[in-house]
Amino acid sequence: VHIDAGSAFSCDKPSENSCAAESSAPEYRIVVVGGGPLCTYAVGQLAALLPSSPPPCPVRIDIVDRSGCPGAGEVHSDRQAPTSYLNRVAGQIALAADESAEPPVKLLPRRLRPTFLEWCREQYAITGDPDYDLAPEDVPKRHVHGRALRDVFERVVEHIRAVPGVSAVVHVGEAVDLEPSGPDGTFVLHKNGGEPLRAHDVLFVTGHSTNRPAPGSAEESLSRYAERTPGAHWIGTPYPLAEQLDERVSPPGSTVILRGLGLSALDVMLHLTEGRGGRFVPDETVGEHGLRYVRSGREPESIVGTSPSGAPVWGRPVNHKVADPEAEHRGVFFTVEAVRQLRSRFGHTRASGGRRPLDFAEHLLPLVVLEMAYVYYATSLGPVRAAELRAGLVASHEAFLRGESEWGTAAADRLTALATQEARRAGHRGAAFDWRTALDPASPEEAGPDRDWHALVRGRLAADFARCREGNVRNPVKAAADGVWRDLRAVFSEAVDDGGLVARSHRDFDTRILRWYNRLSNGPGLEPSAKLLALVDAGLIDLAVGPEPRIEPLGDGTPGFQVVGRHTGVSRRGTTVVEARAYPFDPWLDSGPLYRNLLLRGLVRQWRNSGGDPPDYMPGALDLDASYHAVRRDGTVEPRMVFLGAPAEGLRVFQLTAARPHANSAVLNNAARWAEEVVARMYRAGAPLRSEPGMGREPDEEREPKP
Ligand SMILES: Cc1cc2nc3c(=O)[nH]c(=O)nc-3n(C[C@H](O)[C@H](O)[C@H](O)COP(=O)(O)OP(=O)(O)OC[C@H]3O[C@@H](n4cnc5c(N)ncnc54)[C@H](O)[C@@H]3O)c2cc1C
Numbered sequence: 001v002h003i004d005a006g007s008a009f010s011c012d013k014p015s016e017n018s019c020a021a022e023s024s025a026p027e028y029r030i031v032v033v034g035g036g037p038l039c040t041y042a043v044g045q046l047a048a049l050l051p052s053s054p055p056p057c058p059v060r061i062d063i064v065d066r067s068g069c070p071g072a073g074e075v076h077s078d079r080q081a082p083t084s085y086l087n088r089v090a091g092q093i094a095l096a097a098d099e100s101a102e103p104p105v106k107l108l109p110r111r112l113r114p115t116f117l118e119w120c121r122e123q124y125a126i127t128g129d130p131d132y133d134l135a136p137e138d139v140p141k142r143h144v145h146g147r148a149l150r151d152v153f154e155r156v157v158e159h160i161r162a163v164p165g166v167s168a169v170v171h172v173g174e175a176v177d178l179e180p181s182g183p184d185g186t187f188v189l190h191k192n193g194g195e196p197l198r199a200h201d202v203l204f205v206t207g208h209s210t211n212r213p214a215p216g217s218a219e220e221s222l223s224r225y226a227e228r229t230p231g232a233h234w235i236g237t238p239y240p241l242a243e244q245l246d247e248r249v250s251p252p253g254s255t256v257i258l259r260g261l262g263l264s265a266l267d268v269m270l271h272l273t274e275g276r277g278g279r280f281v282p283d284e285t286v287g288e289h290g291l292r293y294v295r296s297g298r299e300p301e302s303i304v305g306t307s308p309s310g311a312p313v314w315g316r317p318v319n320h321k322v323a324d325p326e327a328e329h330r331g332v333f334f335t336v337e338a339v340r341q342l343r344s345r346f347g348h349t350r351a352s353g354g355r356r357p358l359d360f361a362e363h364l365l366p367l368v369v370l371e372m373a374y375v376y377y378a379t380s381l382g383p384v385r386a387a388e389l390r391a392g393l394v395a396s397h398e399a400f401l402r403g404e405s406e407w408g409t410a411a412a413d414r415l416t417a418l419a420t421q422e423a424r425r426a427g428h429r430g431a432a433f434d435w436r437t438a439l440d441p442a443s444p445e446e447a448g449p450d451r452d453w454h455a456l457v458r459g460r461l462a463a464d465f466a467r468c469r470e471g472n473v474r475n476p477v478k479a480a481a482d483g484v485w486r487d488l489r490a491v492f493s494e495a496v497d498d499g500g501l502v503a504r505s506h507r508d509f510d511t512r513i514l515r516w517y518n519r520l521s522n523g524p525g526l527e528p529s530a531k532l533l534a535l536v537d538a539g540l541i542d543l544a545v546g547p548e549p550r551i552e553p554l555g556d557g558t559p560g561f562q563v564v565g566r567h568t569g570v571s572r573r574g575t576t577v578v579e580a581r582a583y584p585f586d587p588w589l590d591s592g593p594l595y596r597n598l599l600l601r602g603l604v605r606q607w608r609n610s611g612g613d614p615p616d617y618m619p620g621a622l623d624l625d626a627s628y629h630a631v632r633r634d635g636t637v638e639p640r641m642v643f644l645g646a647p648a649e650g651l652r653v654f655q656l657t658a659a660r661p662h663a664n665s666a667v668l669n670n671a672a673r674w675a676e677e678v679v680a681r682m683y684r685a686g687a688p689l690r691s692e693p694g695m696g697r698e699p700d701e702e703r704e705p706k707p
Helices: 037-052 116-127 142-161 218-228 263-276 336-346 360-381 383-401 408-425 435-439 453-470 476-486 489-496 503-521 526-537 594-600 666-686
Strands: 028-033 059-065 166-172 175-179 187-191 197-199 201-204 233-235 255-259 279-282 291-294 302-306 549-553 561-565 571-574 576-579 629-631 637-643
Touching: 028 037, 028 187, 028 197, 028 666, 037 059, 037 142, 037 666, 059 187, 059 197, 116 142, 142 166, 175 594, 201 666, 218 233, 218 549, 218 576, 255 263, 255 571, 263 302, 263 526, 279 526, 291 526, 302 561, 302 571, 336 360, 336 383, 336 489, 360 383, 360 408, 360 435, 360 476, 360 489, 360 503, 383 408, 408 435, 435 476, 435 503, 453 476, 453 526, 476 503, 489 503, 637 666
Parallel strands: 028 059, 028 201, 059 166, 201 637, 233 576, 255 302, 255 576
Antiparallel strands: 175 187, 187 197, 279 291, 549 561, 561 571, 629 637
């Protein structure tokens, strides 16, 4: 579906395409702040609900998005660089709620809710564009996801506009403030241009933002230095890549220092190479990754990759679970039930709220490690002998849950040794599972002045690539990482969400353990991983600095920066530093004023983990009730203000993600619950005597073939 540059959804110009039905009856006003995937899911659910029975009063929906790509948003914008990939496979991307929702939700007509893969097939049939020619296991480009999101968004907004008395207006602009009440008890949302908007209900889905450097931080001193030093560049966010990283700040022949070695870093690496005209050509002589990089001559001379770990995130294996969802791992030892038992027996009793928080490293890491060991051995043993292995471990697991053995790393060592012993008894003959290496495939402890860290990481990346090719069901190392850290995310949520950990442990979880999650199960797919190796082999990516780097401006009067590896002693100089990472949600440091104003007005407050011994921990998240309603400064709940995604991250885990189809997606369910609440409120406000529309699953209203 072509999106007309002049339409209400154009990226290029602001739109106030109001088709509000003129009516003297008071309008019910709904505002959505943020136009990314969560907005598309939420507006899609309004579009599923509203047509089923005519609204009792005129309804107006305003969507405010500053990216200029409403429906897709900044991260998944259809203007993202053509070299940037998603980190999930095409077969695991939803664009709207589906029949798997529990409890069932009202669904859009089938033609309005294709999965991403169905949408791509539709587009490929129409256009023949190879971008859309994707198999379920392929990892798509982000801008293609953006096109799909925008198209579905456009379709659902049109669907809403077709309902008599309902209008939808898309604004390109930034929401900067919300006043608690307008003349008739509504909110008033202020934008950085145009008329303020009245709102009975406001949904905030503002996603990732950029933070201002924290006072006294390394980022602050680097940015200040760059501001006063011509020729030195500090780039706070690399997005949009084409604007932030053009040849002015990273000219051919320059050295660019990246702070971060995750997915944003890979976006930058590919943009500065392939995006500058370089090519990847097939070459079987280079190793399993099979790609050789051919320079264009416009690349930087060197891209120095640095991060606390000193190693890029590990690749995501070929996903054989798309074709066979039954292959998803269901926990055996690290289970919701096990977490609940530990909590009731050993949770901290001095915590407020009755949640009895645990200590992740002490109580739960041993179970995570045991589960990984089990999946590792079970993968090579096969199902029959895996059952023997499981049976051999039950007694030790139960003893651990009763607290009859040690906690923490001692328990992790003991349970792993037992798993190895039982696996040998069941016939395992390969390498033993080593939990430390499994969590940290290139540990900082291996770095030193006599060790070539670049070569070490290059070797581990190549070995990792070979495992990725075997896939997340067949390769024991990858099966253990994927089966525990991805498939058991609900168990992690049970452990961590809503103050599930004592404050000290929660901080440790956010700063150390979530890094394992990102490195083990959230990395790039096969194709971008192969490209990374090709760039390393071409001498363009330099990983020699190693773990725990220190960075500072050059002290010799030349414009630029120097980065030094704390363990390796290796130093590199460059004129440009790029913060290649996503910022955590921080309402006080956010580059926009919206959240600061909400805090100052007392409309929201930050969530505080005060479980266990002081000090408390404040991860940044807002205080929200179980349905993501705002908790005001005075502790009262405001159901008309709902925050999904980034502002909830830290209070709950895994909030920042695109939705998965046919998987009872929590992200889609949250959007659906919001839409149901809003429509119910609208009926109460507008027509107390008229019955509310049915919320249960109903047959699709339309079943005609897709266009
Ligand atoms: C670089 C990067 C890559 C990622 N890759 C993946 C991936 O491959 N797969 C995956 O599942 N997840 C990925 N994520 C996680 C990502 O957060 C989610 O996939 C998803 O984008 C979250 O959707 P959202 O709608 O909450 O936020 P976003 O997609 O961030 O959209 C929010 C929108 O709100 C706008 N906005 C913010 N503040 C205001 C304001 N005050 N006024 C008006 N508009 C505002 C923003 O400009 C943006 O357009 C990635 C994140 C980043 C940062």
